[in-house]
Amino acid sequence: MVMKKVGLYILAIVFLIYAAYPIVYLISTSLKSQPAFFESPFSLFTHFTLDNYVAVIQQGLLVNFLNSIIVSVISVFVVMLIASLASYPLSRMKFKLNRAVFLLFIVGMMLPVHATLIPIFRFSNSIGIYDSLVAIIGPYIAFALPISIFILTQFMSEIPKSLEESAMMDGANKLKIFFHIILPMTRPALMTVFIYNFIHIWNEFIFALVLISNNENMTLPLGLRNFFGEYSTNVPAVMAAISLASIPMLLAYIFTQEKVTKGLTDGAVKG
Amino acid sequence: MPIPSDIYEEKKISSSKGKWKNGLVIFLFIAPALFIYLLYVVYPIIATFEYSFHTWTTAGEKMFVGLENYANLFADPVFWTSLKNNIWVVLTSVFIQIPLGLIMALLLVSPIKGIRFFNSVYFLPFLVSTVATGMLWVFMFDPLNGIMSQIVSIFGIENIFWLSAPETAMLSILFVVVWQGAPFYMILLRSAIVGIPEELYEAAKIDGASSWQNFKHITLPLLMPTIVTSSILAIVGSLKAFDLFFVMTEGGPNGATEIMGTFMFKQVFMNYNTGYASAIAFVMFFIALTVTIVIQSINSSKRRKEML
Numbered sequence: 001m002v003m004k005k006v007g008l009y010i011l012a013i014v015f016l017i018y019a020a021y022p023i024v025y026l027i028s029t030s031l032k033s034q035p036a037f038f039e040s041p042f043s044l045f046t047h048f049t050l051d052n053y054v055a056v057i058q059q060g061l062l063v064n065f066l067n068s069i070i071v072s073v074i075s076v077f078v079v080m081l082i083a084s085l086a087s088y089p090l091s092r093m094k095f096k097l098n099r100a101v102f103l104l105f106i107v108g109m110m111l112p113v114h115a116t117l118i119p120i121f122r123f124s125n126s127i128g129i130y131d132s133l134v135a136i137i138g139p140y141i142a143f144a145l146p147i148s149i150f151i152l153t154q155f156m157s158e159i160p161k162s163l164e165e166s167a168m169m170d171g172a173n174k175l176k177i178f179f180h181i182i183l184p185m186t187r188p189a190l191m192t193v194f195i196y197n198f199i200h201i202w203n204e205f206i207f208a209l210v211l212i213s214n215n216e217n218m219t220l221p222l223g224l225r226n227f228f229g230e231y232s233t234n235v236p237a238v239m240a241a242i243s244l245a246s247i248p249m250l251l252a253y254i255f256t257q258e259k260v261t262k263g264l265t266d267g268a269v270k271g
Numbered sequence: 272m273p274i275p276s277d278i279y280e281e282k283k284i285s286s287s288k289g290k291w292k293n294g295l296v297i298f299l300f301i302a303p304a305l306f307i308y309l310l311y312v313v314y315p316i317i318a319t320f321e322y323s324f325h326t327w328t329t330a331g332e333k334m335f336v337g338l339e340n341y342a343n344l345f346a347d348p349v350f351w352t353s354l355k356n357n358i359w360v361v362l363t364s365v366f367i368q369i370p371l372g373l374i375m376a377l378l379l380v381s382p383i384k385g386i387r388f389f390n391s392v393y394f395l396p397f398l399v400s401t402v403a404t405g406m407l408w409v410f411m412f413d414p415l416n417g418i419m420s421q422i423v424s425i426f427g428i429e430n431i432f433w434l435s436a437p438e439t440a441m442l443s444i445l446f447v448v449v450w451q452g453a454p455f456y457m458i459l460l461r462s463a464i465v466g467i468p469e470e471l472y473e474a475a476k477i478d479g480a481s482s483w484q485n486f487k488h489i490t491l492p493l494l495m496p497t498i499v500t501s502s503i504l505a506i507v508g509s510l511k512a513f514d515l516f517f518v519m520t521e522g523g524p525n526g527a528t529e530i531m532g533t534f535m536f537k538q539v540f541m542n543y544n545t546g547y548a549s550a551i552a553f554v555m556f557f558i559a560l561t562v563t564i565v566i567q568s569i570n571s572s573k574r575r576k577e578m579l
Binding site: 005008009011012015016018019020021022023025026029037038041042081082083085086088089090093101104105107108109110111112113114115116117118119120123138139141142143145149174178199202203205206209210220221222224225228235238239242245246249250253254257261264265268 | 394563
């Protein structure tokens, strides 16, 4: 029994090192000066300088950071609004066309974005939105719709009809019912939709890569890669850039751990 | 991601048909989502299909070439290498990532102290964006100053050029794929394990079952649906793989880590072969669609059997 427990602890600690070492190494290296890094690349937390962070911020990574916030917030809120609007009738009606529309949306979950890249690139160029945040918000919303509509229809179809019927008696129209009854009751599912999409959009890379070219319009993943391309020999500086880009997500997770886990689990299992 | 055809079947009964008579109201509710979806998903796929039968001259003129792009594609060894590499990603995800996630999930429900701490730390790799992960591991795989070389040098292995040698590049990236993705399956499986009723284990305890027997006869069978869901997610996700490969090697060295995503990307945005790249993209779409249909039909035939 004791042996077994010791075995479990050993295994748990092996996985701990496996998961955490790269991240510990990342943060430790970002606090070293370049000469210190070459002198002892593997020593952990022997140097503490914030110079790399200052340099990264001066290189304009904060702009990318801000772009990521703008793009993620706008995309996720638009998705939450239009996906729940569409999900309401889709969860309530039974005619054939309805099911076809639902399936059309759902199939989107499986699609590789590559199948849409070239036309979206050409289209964005021709209407003059190429290399702007607007260019990526469109595809972000579109590709977040399938999973969102899926989660929301499932949730809304469980809201009892009687609630709407009594509101109908009082003369409320569909839009009123939607905003005053359905939407407030859908809050838990909306939370899932929010978390799931925010994480994915925050990290999205390929649309940004294809649709944005100027550094000032880049989102964080793209700005990060750009920085990597330019300063790849300055290991501590790149490590500082990676840390800076990752810390917000790590902090957000620490404070909302249960919600994030639930959001991802529901998003995946129900999707 | 099984599509639940039963959502509709169930709700039909309690439909409130009469109240939605106004077709315009329905349309207005669905229209915003449908518009964006048609514009950014449906139309581009159709356009990709159409482009795949064309080529563009240097003057920018579009020319119909029939099936030429597809004929060239299927004769292109790079295409077959990239398809093979995509299959490697799928296999790694299903047979290494998910089992590893399962082991971590089991550890998190075992009688050890500090579960919350272990849980949080195990999950961290998943939270670092794929681009950041790729960059971080490029340094970890550095032949000179990287920890991976340091580790293998303990065993007397020297001078491994992880990402720049064709023999090791693919394996190195797959290692990172596992590192990043396993925590996701860990949380999926852990929440499924927590959902297994305690009584089942208590009954088994009375019968004197060992923990291995418990696992084999109770935990594993009850986890099967989640494992299947995870596998579907892994397969679909692997077909979409791009970021790690693009950031770590761009498909190199010499095409050793080329996957369909990087192959397609390079053809259009570096070689400007729009028609050829469209053919690759459409093949990717076709494979994803086929996989979906196969999974769906297995799912629904299983459901039918269960009903009998």
